[in-house]
Amino acid sequence: MTFSPALEERFAKLLTSYPPGRQRSAVVPMLLYAQDEIGHVSQELVEEVACRCGVTPLQVDEVIGYYSMLHRKPLGKYHVQVCTNISCQVVGGEDLYGHAARTLGIGNKQVTPDGLISLEEVECMGACSWAPAIQINYDFHHFVTRERFDQLIQALRDGTYQETA
Amino acid sequence: MRYNVPSPLETRIISQRFDLPNSASIDTYLANDGYVALRKAIGMAPEAIIDELRASSLRGRGGAGFPTGMKWSFVPRNTGRPSYIICNSDESEPCTCKDRLLMENDPQQLIEGMLIAGWTIQSSKGYIFIRGEYRYQIEIMERAIAEAYERGYLGKNVLGTGWDFDLYTHSGAGAYECGEETALLESLEGKRGVPRLKPPFPAVAGAFQSPTILNNTETLSTVPVIIRMGGADYAALGTPKNGGTRLMCVSGHVNKPGVYELPLGFPLMRLINDVCGGMRNRKKLKAVIPGGSSAPVLKAEECDIPLDFDSIAKAKSMAGSGGILVLDEDTDMVAVALRTIKFYAHESCGWCIPCREGTTWLKKVLTRFHDGGGRSSDIDLIAELANNMLGRTFCALGDAAAMPTAAFVAKFRDEFEAYLKRSSAAVEPELAVV
Ligand SMILES: Cc1cc2nc3c(=O)[nH]c(=O)nc-3n(C[C@H](O)[C@H](O)[C@H](O)COP(=O)(O)O)c2cc1C
Ligand code: FES
Numbered sequence: 001m002t003f004s005p006a007l008e009e010r011f012a013k014l015l016t017s018y019p020p021g022r023q024r025s026a027v028v029p030m031l032l033y034a035q036d037e038i039g040h041v042s043q044e045l046v047e048e049v050a051c052r053c054g055v056t057p058l059q060v061d062e063v064i065g066y067y068s069m070l071h072r073k074p075l076g077k078y079h080v081q082v083c084t085n086i087s088c089q090v091v092g093g094e095d096l097y098g099h100a101a102r103t104l105g106i107g108n109k110q111v112t113p114d115g116l117i118s119l120e121e122v123e124c125m126g127a128c129s130w131a132p133a134i135q136i137n138y139d140f141h142h143f144v145t146r147e148r149f150d151q152l153i154q155a156l157r158d159g160t161y162q163e164t165a
Numbered sequence: 166m167r168y169n170v171p172s173p174l175e176t177r178i179i180s181q182r183f184d185l186p187n188s189a190s191i192d193t194y195l196a197n198d199g200y201v202a203l204r205k206a207i208g209m210a211p212e213a214i215i216d217e218l219r220a221s222s223l224r225g226r227g228g229a230g231f232p233t234g235m236k237w238s239f240v241p242r243n244t245g246r247p248s249y250i251i252c253n254s255d256e257s258e259p260c261t262c263k264d265r266l267l268m269e270n271d272p273q274q275l276i277e278g279m280l281i282a283g284w285t286i287q288s289s290k291g292y293i294f295i296r297g298e299y300r301y302q303i304e305i306m307e308r309a310i311a312e313a314y315e316r317g318y319l320g321k322n323v324l325g326t327g328w329d330f331d332l333y334t335h336s337g338a339g340a341y342e343c344g345e346e347t348a349l350l351e352s353l354e355g356k357r358g359v360p361r362l363k364p365p366f367p368a369v370a371g372a373f374q375s376p377t378i379l380n381n382t383e384t385l386s387t388v389p390v391i392i393r394m395g396g397a398d399y400a401a402l403g404t405p406k407n408g409g410t411r412l413m414c415v416s417g418h419v420n421k422p423g424v425y426e427l428p429l430g431f432p433l434m435r436l437i438n439d440v441c442g443g444m445r446n447r448k449k450l451k452a453v454i455p456g457g458s459s460a461p462v463l464k465a466e467e468c469d470i471p472l473d474f475d476s477i478a479k480a481k482s483m484a485g486s487g488g489i490l491v492l493d494e495d496t497d498m499v500a501v502a503l504r505t506i507k508f509y510a511h512e513s514c515g516w517c518i519p520c521r522e523g524t525t526w527l528k529k530v531l532t533r534f535h536d537g538g539g540r541s542s543d544i545d546l547i548a549e550l551a552n553n554m555l556g557r558t559f560c561a562l563g564d565a566a567a568m569p570t571a572a573f574v575a576k577f578r579d580e581f582e583a584y585l586k587r588s589s590a591a592v593e594p595e596l597a598v599v
Contacts, residue, residue: 017333019247019290019373024355029336032297053355066357066514068339069297081298085259086458087416087490089504123341123508124259124458125298128416128488129423130168138300142168164301 001048007037011052023053027060031070039074076111076118078156080104081135084121087128096132097121099146103153117156139164166269169423172440176402178390178410179383180426183270189305191312194273200318202389206281207326209392211242214285218388220396222408226263227253227344227381228457228485229561230474233388239368240286240376249372250282250291251353251379255337255344257296259458259508260488263412263424264382268295268302271386272309276332278385280318281392282378283330290331292372293382294349297338306334341512345560346371346379348514359516360560383412383487403429407473411487418445418493429473436472437491448493452576456485458505459565461572462498482572498580502573503531509566520563523554527570534581537588544581548574 003011010033014026030049035041041064050057064070082097101107104119111118127133130142134149141152155161167183182188182197191199206214218234225231240248252275256264267275279291295303310332313319321329335353337343343352347361350372371377387409391399400408407429413436414424420442427436433453437443444450450465455472461482463470470476477484492501510524527550534543547570554567574581 017292017335022354022373025335025353027355028338028352032336032338055355059355063355063357066340067297067337070338084504085508086454086501086504087260087488090417090490090492090496090501123511124257124261126256126262126265126296127168128260128262128490129414130262131416131422135298138298140301 001044003034003037007033015052024055024059027053027055028063028067028070031060031064032067035070040071042072074111074115077116078136078161079118079120080153081120081122081125083123083125083127083131083133083135085124085128087124088131088133091131093132096134096144096146096149100134100149103150117153136161137163167266169421172421172423172425174435174440175426176410176428177426178399178402179267179274179386180270180412182274183266188270189272189309191273191309191316194271195316198393199273200277202392203277203280203284203318204324206284206392207324211285211287214281214392217391217396221391221399222396222403222406223384223387223391223399224407224474225381226383226387226411226487228258228459230484233380233384236368236380237282237285237378239366240378241369242286242376244376246375247290247373248286248288248376249378250279250286250288251349251367251372251377252279252291252293252382252385253344253346253349253379254293254295254299254302254382255341255349256299256382257341257344257512258486258488259505260414260416260454260490261457261486262414262416263487265299265302266412266424267382267386268299268306272306273313274389275306275382275386276309276313276318278388279332280323280330281388282380282385284323284326284328286376286378287328288378289329290333292333292335292353294335294337294343294353296343297336300336303334303336310334340514341508342514342560342562345562348560349379350377357514359514360562362559404471404473404475406475413472414486414488415441415491416488417491418448418496419443419491420445422491427472430471430476433468433470433472433489436489437468441491444491444493446493448495450491451494451496452492452498454488454490454492454569456483457488458490458508459483459569460485461568462492462576464576498573498577499531499535499584502570502577503528503535505569505573506531506566509562513562513566517559517563519554520558520560520566523550523558523563524566526550527566531570534584537584539581539585539588541582541585544574544578544585547581 018025084093223233343358348358352358474484510528551567551571
């Protein structure tokens with residue numbers, strides 16, 4: 001497989017980050033960084049990562065189910081993650097998730113028909129003191145009300161949303 | 166970036182640079198005491214560095230509160246084998262959001278802490294294990310690492326000492342269990358994050374089966390301050406055996422939730438009323454979860470305590486990760502208990518049966534209960550299930566699930582009973598189908 005030069009550079013760095021003979025360590029980060037570029041963990045990617053790290057495809061396969069951020073199916077261009085864990089729950093996180101599902105018309109881990117947005121109810125994302133919180137891809141949004149949520153979704157649809165990460 | 170206004174009641178030691186312009190840049194760091202501690206440490210014998218940490222009575226900020234100086238003293242030195250410094254930046258304990266701020270606002274401080282750890286055991290490699298969701302924070306750390314290489318603080322021959330130290334980030338990919346130190350080490354090797362049998366502890370056989378210092382982000386970020394000001398002065402900020410300050414992450418029903426740096430022993434009620442502006446909407450306090458979601462809940466009348474490891478333990482809870490969730494009188498404790506156990510059931514790695522099955526059954530029973538199908542025997546069943554998990558699981562995740570659940574039932578039994586009355590619509594669904 002061919003990747004962007006930036007990703008190739010990252011792979012090269014990853015393969016030299018670990019002690020000699022420990023290239024298996026690069027498997028999980030490689031999968032995640034590659035998923036960001038190609039959209040999901042395909043079988044082709046599994047084999048590619050196995051080959052680059054010097055492990056069997058099975059050894060790559062077995063970690064995929066374990067890590068919740070690795071997806072075998074494509075997510076939306078924008079993956080909207082709503083936290084409903086307790087700090088968010090008690091200030092409206094569950095209500096916000098319900099609102100998100102209704103307004104987007106999709107359920108947990110589903111994608112809008114145009115492929116633009118996917119939704120996931122997630123565990124604590126490390127924004128508890130500024131709850132309720134959501135992440136759009138890797139961007140955090142704090143103190144999210146229904147109105148703010150609607151504005152963000154509108155911006156995703158208009159193409160005016162600016163990613164920071 | 167800060168997401169809440171700081172409080173004048175804070176003691177800003179490890180967050181002292183958070184509000185400076187360009188606080189993440191190495192120039193800002195160097196202009197504000199940066200790398201003073203490393204230079205000092207380089208002139209000290211390893212034993213003297215560890216003695217300062219002992220004198221500081223710094224206790225691990227990741228959850229267990231283990232004395233850091235003692236932990237470092239367990240690491241065998243001069244074995245001729247490689248050794249490693251690992252920073253646990255997995256930050257996944259619900260209610261906890263402080264390691265993120267340390268990486269965003271003062272990445273050099275963390276790097277300096279890891280360098281001092283590296284110098285102490287003459288390690289030449291370190292990894293910062295950062296949860297995958299923190300990509301932006303990983304990028305900040307990588308920029309900071311690159312700056313530290315440029316200025317000669319990382320890489321070959323650090324500050325002309327002849328000692329080499331390389332530092333890398335390592336991204337996780339979503340798994341709470343990878344915050345458990347031995348599961349983290351498995352994950353670092355590219356495997357599923359299942360815990361290892363202890364002993365041997367990571368100090369002796371940690372990363373790549375080699376001697377390892379493994380600490381939380383905040384613990385390592387505190388090391389430069391201690392070396393700079395001296396262990397005794399740092400200790401004096403806190404209470405006996407509970408040295409210094411920590412970042413307390415307050416969430417829930419207060420007027421000003423936020424992350425605040427306060428001395429250990431700071432009174433919980435002052436935190437709520439003075440630092441956080443009191444309860445939201447003038448509601449009454451019902452309960453506090455004082456150390457992340459694994460910590461047993463405290464009822465309002467139990468909250469008149471100082472926030473240090475020993476005082477919170479005396480109140481039969483734990484200071485844990487410093488996540489403090491404040492709950493008002495309107496909070497539905499059954500709903501909070503259910504959400505808590507859903508989390509642990511989802512995150513149980515499935516390796517050992519008491520945790521995998523215990524969390525699953527607790528979730529089933531609590532779901533049934535919450536949805537109106539509970540029976541009066543369920544209340545004791547929940548307590549019994551939880552108590553049977555305690556101390557019987559392979560790693561502490563099982564305890565982390567069982568302890569809060571047992572406490573919710575024991576302390577808010579009346580609310581569970583009220584649920585029963587409300588749903589006395591005589592539904593008797595079979596447990597197995599829920
Ligand atoms: C299930 C589980 C999850 C944990 N998650 C974290 C975490 O996200 N971050 C962390 O620093 N420690 C976490 N810990 C604690 C670590 O195992 C370990 O004690 C800690 O990182 C040691 O660093 P310290 O001594 O500086 O606190 C977790 C423990 C358990 C049992
Ligand atoms: S509980 Fe929602 S971000 Fe922590």
